[in-house]
Amino acid sequence: MKSYLALVPQYERVHRKSSRMSVLCIVFSVLLVTAIFSMADMALRAQKSYFIKTNGEYHASVTGISEETAELIGARLDVAVCGWTYQGSMGMIGSKTVSFAGASEDAFSILTEMELQSGTYPARPDEALLNQTALEQLGLSVGDTVTVALSDGRSKTYHVTGVLRDMGSLLKADVYGMVMNEDGFREIADENAIDGTTFRIQFKPGVNIRSAIREIRDTYGLSDRQVAENTALLGLMGQSENSTMQSLYIVATFLILLVLIAGTVMIAASFNTNVLERVQFYGLLRCLGADKGQVKHFVIRQGLRQSMRGVPIGLIAGQVVTWFACFLLKSVSGDRFSEIPMFQFSISGLIAGAVVGFLIVILASLSPAKKAARVSPITAISGNTQLTEHKKAANTSCLRVDTGMGIFHAVSGKKNLFLMTCSYAISIMMFLSFQVLVVFLGEGMPALTPSAADLSVTMGGTALDRTLVEQISAMDGVERVFGRMECAGLPVSYDGGDGTITLVSYDESQLQWAKEELSQGSVSSVQDNSGYVLAVYQDGRNWTTGDTLTIRTAAVERQAIIAGVLPATHAVNGAGSCGYVVCSEQTFLELVGDVGYSAVDVQFSGTNDDAVVSAIRNLLPADSTVSDKRLSNSESQSAYYTGAIFIYGFLTIIAFITVFNIFNSMNASVASRTKQYGIMRSIGMGADQLRRMIAAEAFTYAVLGCVAGCILGLPLNKLMFQFLIAEKWGTGWTIPVSSLLIIVLTCLASAGIAIRRPIKQISSMAIVDTIKFQQ
Secondary structure: OOOHHHHHHHHHHHOHHHHHHHHHHHHHHHHHHHHHHHHHHHHHHHHHHHHHHHHOOOOEEEOOOOHHHHHHHHOOOOEEEEEEEEEEEEEEEOOEEEEEEEEOHHHHHHHOOOOEEEEOOOOOOOEEEEEHHHHHHHOOOOOOEEEEEEOOOOEEEEEEEEEEOOOHHHHHHOOEEEEEOHHHHHHHOOOOHHHHOEEEEEEOOOOOHHHHHHHHHHHOOOOOOOEEEOHHHHHHHOOOOOHHHHHHHHHHHHHHHHHHHHHHHHHHHHHHHHHHHOHHHHHHHHHOOOOHHHHHHHHHHHHHHHHHHHHHHHHHHHHHHHHHHHHHHHHHOOOOOOOOOOOOOOHHHHHHHHHHHHHHHHHHHHHHHHHHHOOOHHHHHHOOOOOOOOOOOOOOOOOOHHHHHHHHHHHHOHHHHHHHHHHHHHHHHHHHHHHHHHHHHHHOOHHHOOOOOOEEEEOOOOOEOOOHHHHHHOOOOEEEEEEEOEEEEEEEEEOOEEEEEEEEEEOHHHHHHHHHHOOEEOOHHHHHOOOEEEEEOEOOEOOOOOOEEEEEOOOOEEEEEEEEEEOOOOOOOOOEOOEEEEEEHHHHHHHOOOOOEOEEEEEEOOOOHHHHHHHHHHHOOOOOEEEEOHHHHHHHHHHHHHHHHHHHHHHHHHHHHHHHHHHHHHHHHHHHOHHHHHHHHHOOOOHHHHHHHHHHHHHHHHHHHHHHHHHHHHHHHHHHHHHHHHHHHOOOOOOOHHHHHHHHHHHHHHHHHHOHHHHHHHHHOOHHHHHOOOO
C-alpha cells in the first residue's frame, strides 16, 4: 500500500452494504436527472415533428416584398430553403367552396403543412392536387378532370394528378383543398391572394434565427407586420421571441435548476450520512498518522469511485425509463403518436446525468470531506461518533422522554436536518411545479373540454331551426347534440362605461360543463334566475363576480348580474367591445326572442362516424357548413397526451426518487446512531420506546420538510400559474389540493415505512452487539 487512498477499495469491499447504498443513491440521482432531461428531449422532438407536420418546416415568413428582394434573401449564406407559398383565393366545385393553394414542389414538400398522399405533383398550370375527402365526395380519382368556378366568373378545368392528404383545417372549415404549381395559381389568383402570399424561409442548422430575422428586417426595411416567425417551431427550438414562449423558457430554466438542485441535495445528503456512519474510522486514520488533507482526499476518492459505478447504471436506467414512456405512447395509439421517437438516445439527457453524477458528486463531497477531516484521533479511542457537542439537552418536560429524544436527534444535527428538510421540500416543490405544466397543456386545448364537438353545423348568416337538434339526436351513432343562439352587437352599460356584447345561450348540458371551466363564481344562479349571466374573460377587461350590466335589446332593457367568469366560449359571431356574455336559453328568449341556433354541435358515440356525417349532410340544405372537427381534435389530443404522459412521468419519477431518498437517509441516520441506541437499551430503554424515538426523529424530518415544501411550493405554484395561465386565459388560481395531498402523503408514508426495517434490525440485535456496532 503506497498511500492512505489505497484503503478506499479495501474499505468498500469490507463494507459492501454501506457502499451499495451510496452507489444506489448516485444511481437514482442520475436516473432522476437523465430521465427528466431525456423525456423532455423526446417530448420536444415529438412536438417538433407534430408542428412541422401541421405548420410546415419553415422558420420565418415575409409578406409584401418584390421578387428581387426574395432572390436576395434566398442568396443569403444562412438560408437553407426558401420559396413562395400562395393561399387566399377561393372558388366553387358545384355547390362546395374550394380553397386554392400554390407552391413549387420543394416549397410544398418542405415549407408547408400539406402532404402528397399519392400520385405526382402538378407540373403544368392545368394540373392540380385535390384533397382525399373531396375526391371521395365527388366520386373522382387520380387522372380524372374537375371543373372549378372561379370568383371572377370564369370556369377552369384541371387534371387531378395526385391526392392531397386531408388536413384538420380543411375539414373544420368544410371546404375542399386544391393545390397547383406557382404558374397555375397565378393564373387564377384574385385580390384575396395578396394577403395569402408569403415568402417562407428555412435557415441552416446552427444559425441564430432570431438574429437572422432581425437582420433581414433591418437590411430590407421591413416592418414587424411583414416578418412573422413560425412560433410553434421556433419555440421548441428555443429561438422564439414570442412572449408566451419567453415565459415558458423562464419556467423551463427554473425547473432545470430545480431538478439539478434535487440531484445535488440527494447526493449531498447521502455523503453527509456516510460521514456520520464512519466517524470512528476517520479517527482511526488520524491515529495511524493521516493528516486532514489525506482524509479529505480519502472521502473525495470514495465519491469518485462510487460515481464510476453509479453513473453508467443511472444513465442506462434513465434512458430505459424514457424508452418505456415512448413505448407506452406508441402502445396507446401508433397512428396518433407516430412522431414519438423510439429507442433513440438523448444527448442532452446523458450529458445532464453525467454532469450530476461526476461534477456534483465532487461538489457534494467537499463539505463531508471537511467534516471528516475535523475528526480528532481521540474520537477513535473514545468511540464517540458525534462530531459536535450539544450544549442543550432534549426537551423532556413537555414530551415523553423517547419522543423528546427522537426530536432532539433530528434537530441537533443542523447540517443533516437542513439536507433532510431540503430533500423533502425540493421534492414537493418539483411536484407542484410540474403540476402547473399539466394545467397549462389542458387550458391550451379546447378539444379536451367536455363541450368539444366532433361536428359543428352553421348556415352563414342564416339561423338554424331549433328542431334540428331533435332530428340529429334521433340518429344512430350520435351521443349528444346541443345548440347555441347568438346575438351580436347588443349595447350594454356598466360602471366603467358603455359598449357592446355578443350574447350567447347555453342549454343545461353546456351550463353543467361551464361549472368545471369557471374561473370564478357560480353557474347555479344562471340556471335558476334570468337576472344572472356569465361573462367571458377578455384581455384588458377584468370582469368580477357581482358586476352589473344593463343589456338593451329591441324588446327590453334589463339589468343582469355577473354570476361567474368563463375563460373562453365557443361562438360563431365575433365578440363585442365588452366581449361575450353567456346566459341560459330561457333568459336569451326573454331578452332577444327565438332567433334560431347560430350553431349546432354534435358529439358522436364513436361507431360508424363517417356514415353519421353523411346522414347529417343529407339532412341539411346545400348551402350549410358542416365543420368536421374530428381530425383537428385528434391532432390536439395527440399533442396534449404526448406532453401529459411525459410530465406525469416526471412526477412519477420525482415521487419514486423521493421515496428512495427517504428510505436511504433514514436507514443511514439510524445506522449512524446504532451504538447510542445500544447504550440506551442497556440502561433500560424498551423496544417500544426505541420505536417511538426513531419514529419521532423520522417524522420530525418529514413534517419540517413538508411544511417547508408547502411554504415554498405553493407560492411557486401560484407564481407559475399566474405567469403561464392566468395572464393568458384569466383562469383563477386555486390550491392544487389533490396534487399537494399526493406528494405530502407520499412523503409521510415513506417516512413511516422507511423506519420499519432499521427498527426491526436494531430490536433483533443483542445489546452488546449494538454497542460494538461498526460501519
